[in-house]
Amino acid sequence: xxxxxxxxxxxxxxxxxxxxxxxxxxxxxxxxxxxxxxxxxxxxxxxxxxxxxxxxxxxxxxxxxxxxxxxxxxxxxxxxxxxxxxxxxxxxxxxxxxxxxxxxxxxxxxxxxxxxxxxxxxxxxxxxxxxxxxxxxxxxxxxxxxxxxxxxxxxxxxxxxxxxxxxxxxxxxxxxxxxxxxxxxxxxxxxxxxxxxxxxxxxxxxxxxxxxxxxxxxxxxxxxxxxxxxxxxxxxxxxxxxxxxxxxxxxxxxxxxxxxxxxxxxxxxxxxxxxxxxxxxxxxxxxxxxxxxxxxxxxxxxxxxxxxxxxxxxxxxxxxxxxxxxxxxxxxxxxxxxxxxxxxxxxxxxxxxxxxxxxxxxxxxxxxx
Ligand SMILES: CSC[C@H]1O[C@H](OP(=O)(O)O)[C@H](O)[C@@H]1O
Numbered sequence: 001x002x003x004x005x006x007x008x009x010x011x012x013x014x015x016x017x018x019x020x021x022x023x024x025x026x027x028x029x030x031x032x033x034x035x036x037x038x039x040x041x042x043x044x045x046x047x048x049x050x051x052x053x054x055x056x057x058x059x060x061x062x063x064x065x066x067x068x069x070x071x072x073x074x075x076x077x078x079x080x081x082x083x084x085x086x087x088x089x090x091x092x093x094x095x096x097x098x099x100x101x102x103x104x105x106x107x108x109x110x111x112x113x114x115x116x117x118x119x120x121x122x123x124x125x126x127x128x129x130x131x132x133x134x135x136x137x138x139x140x141x142x143x144x145x146x147x148x149x150x151x152x153x154x155x156x157x158x159x160x161x162x163x164x165x166x167x168x169x170x171x172x173x174x175x176x177x178x179x180x181x182x183x184x185x186x187x188x189x190x191x192x193x194x195x196x197x198x199x200x201x202x203x204x205x206x207x208x209x210x211x212x213x214x215x216x217x218x219x220x221x222x223x224x225x226x227x228x229x230x231x232x233x234x235x236x237x238x239x240x241x242x243x244x245x246x247x248x249x250x251x252x253x254x255x256x257x258x259x260x261x262x263x264x265x266x267x268x269x270x271x272x273x274x275x276x277x278x279x280x281x282x283x284x285x286x287x288x289x290x291x292x293x294x295x296x297x298x299x300x301x302x303x304x305x306x307x308x309x310x311x312x313x314x315x316x317x318x319x320x321x322x323x324x325x326x327x328x329x330x331x332x333x334x335x336x337x338x339x340x341x342x343x344x345x346x347x348x349x350x351x352x353x354x355x356x357x358x359x360x361x362x363x364x365x366x367x368x369x
Contacts, residue, residue, distance in 0.1 A: 001168040001182070003032060003213060009131070009173045010057050013064070013124065020064045024051045025169055029209035030307040040065060040072075040082055047089035047096070050201070054170020055243045055279050056130045059095030062086045063126045066103040067119035074115035079107060091292040092252060092330050094244040094281040099126055127172045133276045134174035136344035141180025141239065141274060142187060144340075144347065148236050149189050157217065158184070159236045161194040161226055164254035165203035166241020166274060167210040176241045176274035178210060180342070185216045193218040194229060198254060200301040200327060223256050227263035238264045238271045239342075245273065245280050247363065249335030249350030250287025255328055261337040270339040273350070277343060277359055282366040285352075287332040298325030 001008065011022045017036060024035040026049070035051060037043050043065035046052050052061045069082030083100050090096060106122050107115045149158050166177035174182065184191050193211055195218050197204040204220060211218040221229070229235050238260055244252040251257070251273045264271040284290045302319040319325060338350035348354030356363035 001173060001210065001214065009127070010054075010169050011052065011061060011064070011127065011172065013120075020061070020068075022046060022052050022061070023169065025053055025206065026051055027313060028169070029205050030313050037061075037064070037068075040069060040085060043068065044085055044089050047086070053203070054165065054167075055093035055095040055241070056134070056171040056176070056276055057169075058090060058093050059099035059278060060123070060127045060130055060172050062089075062096050063099045063103055063123040064120075066100065066107075067116070067123045070107060070119035071116040074107075074112040076108070079104060079115075090294055092243050092294045093279075095276075095278050098278045102126070130172040130276070130278075131174060133278075133344040134168075134171050134176055134179045137176055137274050137276065137342050138174055138179025138183040140344075140347050141272070141342045142183040142189075144237070144270075144272065144342070145180055145184045145189060145191065146187075152236070155190075157190040157192040159192045159194065159234055161196070161229065161235045161238045161260070162207060163196040163204075163223075163226075163238075163240045163257050163260050164198040165206040165210070167207050169206050169210060170203075170241065171276075175210070176276055177239045178207065179274065180239065181211065181216060182214060185214065191216065194226065194235065195220050196223050196226060196256065196260070197221065198256065199223055200304075202304075203254065226260050227267075230263050230267040230269050235264075235267075235269050238269055240271075240273055242273050242275055242279050243330055244284075244287075244291050245275050245341065246284045246287045246291070246335075247280065247282045247355060247366075248285050248352040249338055249341060249355060250285075250291075251275075251333040251335070251338055251341075251350070252287055252291045252293075252330050253333065255331050258331040258333045258337075261333040265337050271333075271337060272340050272342055272347075273333075273338055275341045275343050277345070277362065280355060280359070280362065282362055288334065291330075291332055293331070294329040296327045296329045298327055301325045301327050
């Protein structure tokens with residue numbers, strides 16, 4: 001997507017430096033900073049510290065981390081160590097494990113001398129595939145928005161609500177939940193997006209920044225406003241991303257998604273999830289009981305980051321001293337609350353049959369890596 005007229009991906013390989021460059025999202029939307037990753041420790045910190053975030057982007061970053069490891073020392077031992085270090089960065093988004101397994105599976109059979117070049121090519125492929133997957137998700141999501149638009153009174157926009165940031169900055173490009181929004185806007189459809197701020201890291205500010213940069217009408221709302229808006233007929237469709245979706249359609253996503261799905265069901269609002277196939281965990285059926293939920297630092301809840309009057313970026317403490325803090329970063333929406341899954345191969349029910357119908361080869365093997 002473009003930033004001030006310049007096309008960007010969320011990460012890119014800098015040939016001259018032979019290093020990965022990322023947009024350091026910790027400073028958005030207040031400041032646009034680019035960071036160059038040069039050591040495995042920097043790759044790990046970039047993921048753990050959410051310099052890069054979003055399931056597909058985490059996976060792509062990890063693939064470049066494996067390419068770095070293969071260049072420094074292509075031995076099995078070093079690749080295994082890199083795999084373990086990167087896999088330990090964040091526990092919930094399955095794209096991390098998917099990318100690492102795919103890299104290790106591709107490199108193991110090769111002689112060591114061939115591994116560095118192969119690993120870099122594979123990282124590039126994973127990044128490019130993500131862009132194409134998300135573009136296709138956008139095409140399928142656009143058809144849903146068109147169907148809703150056709151039933152709306154003339155002059156009334158299609159009103160979407162989204163939670164967190166499943167935007168181009170959470171992927172290599174296009175985003176997952178935002179790809180249908182971009183493509184609907186570019187196709188001339190009138191849309192308005194309710195953007196959940198998404199406490200505590202306020203990734204909604206990233207979504208608002210993205211949509212504003214693309215000229216898409218939107219409103220930044222508190223996380224607790226969504227149910228009220230749905231109750232008053234102000235939402236035509238909810239669409240979110242996902243960090244891990246089980247083989248039967250249970251959806252793990254940013255904390256608060258489950259509550260939006262409950263409100264959507266109670267108000268008969270369709271609830272869609274944009275789902276790239278690398279985000280499907282074919283080994284898990286019961287999302288609530290089997291998906292590990294990341295517990296992040298309490299400081300993310302007790303302190304809020306923002307732009308200070310002098311333009312500097314700072315944090316303000318918002319909880320009383322001595323209060324305990326909880327910070328589960330994700331929750332699981334049971335498949336029964338999901339209207340449909342928008343994948344790169346089309347839209348399906350949130351069910352084992354639905355996903356197996358679109359991805360028979362993965363459903364059979366259980367191993368998409
Ligand atoms: C397109 S995946 C985006 C997904 O990842 C986010 O989590 P985080 O910001 O903690 O990396 C969030 O759950 C989004 O829906």
